[in-house]
Amino acid sequence: MMCVFAISTSLTTSRHMWRGSLKIPHMLYICSMKNRVRAELWDKLHFILSHSNDRMIRIVLYYDGTIEIDLLTKALEHVTNSNPILHSAFRDHAMNPHWKIQPYSVDDILTVIETDYPEQAQLQFLQQVIPPESNVQFKAAVINHNRRSQLCVMINHMCVDGRSTQSFLSCLANSYTVISKGLPVPGIKSGSRAYSKIYTGFSFSNRLAARLLIKNTSQIKERRTFTYTPKHPQDTLQIISEKWTGEVFEKIRDAAKREGTTVNDLLLSFYARALYETCHFPKDRSLTITCMVDNRRYMKESELHGLTNHVGLMQVRIERCVPSVRDTLRQVSSITAREKKKRFFGLAGIPLIRLGYRLPFFMVKPGTKLWFLNPLLGFSNMGVINEGLFQLGCLKVVDGMFVGPQQYKPYLTVYIHMMCNTLYYTTAVRGNEQDRQKILQLFDTMKHQMNAFVNDQQAPNPPKEG
DSSP: EEEEEEOOOOOOOOOOOOOGGGGGOOOOOOOOGSEEEEOOHHHHHHHHTTTBOOOOEEEEEEEOOOOHHHHHHHHHHHHHOOOOOGGEEEEEOSSSEEEEEEOOGGGTTTTEEEEHHHHHHHHHTTTTOOOOEEEEEEEEEEEEETTTTEEEEEEEETOOOHHHHHHHHHHHHHHHHHHTOOOOOOOOOOOOGGGGGGGGTOHHHHHHHHHOOOOSSSOOSSSSOOOOOOOOOEEEEEEEEEEEEEHHHHHHHHHHHHHTOOOOHHHHHHHHHHHHHHTTTTTTTTTEEEEEEEEESSTTTOOOBBBBBOEEEEEEOOOOOOSSSHHHHHHHHHHHHHTTTSTTTTTTTHHHHHHTTSSSSHHHHHHHHHHHOOEEEEEEEEEOGGGGGGOBBBBBHHHHHHHEEOOOOOOOEEEEEEEETTTEEEEEEEEEEEHHHHHHHHHHHHHHHHHHHOOOOOOOOOOOOO
């Protein structure tokens, strides 16, 4: 099944459904020394690199019933109050940028829409962009149609990554469920947002060594880009999602096991080959795909951390397009295995960013744009997402979509996750109908290669000699 989203300008009548009791502003009277949150490395980096994407992480969760707004409002209040970064404004200070904690009301966050055209309402909500100087850094919309609700959420990538977004939604769902039972809301434990948390699982000597990994991992030898049309002022947000049933995913998992590799490497191989074919890259030339790495693997299990980004990068450079998917898989598996064996896999380059922030911010911004490149061709695998964590009381998630920031030409990142027994490929780009069709062609090519490979019942090739 394929599900394609594009912006529409028409929308049925929508309205805020607020009772007087829901308009209670949550003013925070905090002394001047405690009304700031430190801007961390990835906060600043996403701010500087706004020329490549809009920073918005977008989520849509479909429920099998109607969300109770009173309960959701209380849950939103609780989670937002427990995470000051969610109601802070970014201050682009020339010397020391920071987050300033702001007063807010639920009206700043939540919109409730009753409509006969839920997909149009969803798209109009998702095309928004939250300015970093806003007093809240996320927005939510409940879209009701035929006694069922969608929960749409947008959140600033400066504050969170994919893993933190899931934690946020899980806390929101848990708070809603507890409140629905008439119980007091549970306390939300949260630790520091500091990037240095990723080193807490190391010994002193390893921590010191990891902090010296100043190699720039964002630079690549060739700069292959997706085959977009030229930029145009009329380009709009295109959210494109394709999904395959869990039966297909089981075949992919079986195929990966048969080949002695990982599902991630297999999916990455499909992506690489589809790029060569769709974009007509020279088959005898190299192609680099930048993959996202979750660096929480290095933290102590008992370590608490707040909503933030803990992402590293891995460059997968394929030397040329080889004859078969199995050959591509060998290339990819060899590269990823070599990278994962490195002592500090995913941590290289972070100290280089840290060095830059020892300078005044007005000097750091132009320099960062020169030496740090957002992925031209990116791949982010969020893995298996447990939709049960997002259950609101008795309401279950029956479908959903997670998609990263809208990419501006020439950037492209494909996001992959497994949820509700379905495998999803998603991306968001600023483009036109022709660009949308080109990405659909990319996804169709991936699907064709995937089906052909997983249905191939040939025995795996014998191991190489030596």
